[in-house]
Amino acid sequence: MRFDELLTRSDGPAIAEELASLRRPARYVLEGIHQEPRQKYWQFRVDIDEPAQTWTLVRQRAKPVSYRDGVLHDPDDGPHEVSFARSMVSAPVVRMAVPDLMLRWGRGPESFHPILVEHIGEHSILVTFEHRGDPATRTTMVIDEGDGIARRLSEYGEDTIITSVRTAEPDEVLPRARFAQPTDWIRPEY
Secondary structure (H helix, E strand, O other), X not given: OOOOOOXXXXXXXXXXXHHHHHOOOOEEEEEEEEEEOOOEEEEEEEEEEOXXXXXXEEEOOOOOEEEEOOEEEEOOOEEEEOOHHHHHHHOHHHHHHOHHHOOOOOOOOOOEEEEEEEEEOOOEEEEEEEXXXXXXXXXXXXXXXXXXXXXXXXXXXXXXXXXXEEEOOOOOOOOOOOOOOOOOOOOOOO
């Protein structure tokens, strides 16, 4: 991976492939928080099984969204057939588990592409993205080198932070998601 040097739009697909190689496809349970401006936030839990191509997103104060057997089950739009990668468009926090599937690697009409990749902390990679139409607009994503899962995404004044990741057994039944009120600043573990 090319660290600490400016990248061009054409470098994006190769960076995405290298980040995808860090991932160990399994069933993961991710918990986190999405922070919006003006102290608004919502918590979530994602149960994603990449080999089985299924996922479920449970959000605080919202109905669950899920994908299985090639069908996206969205309470707002009803069920419809889509690919695994396309299913995540309606639930962007799910893509934190598979960051190389995000629309930001210079492979198509997306607005952002990577311009810088850096090591931060002891086990994390920071990717900075630039907006195609306005180079002053930047977003960042932190990816854990151990599992290839994004731990933080900052864009447009909003942050999505994964606070815990664990591997689940393929047949494990998860308890109902419970969200506790945050009591302190979420400290990154990079």
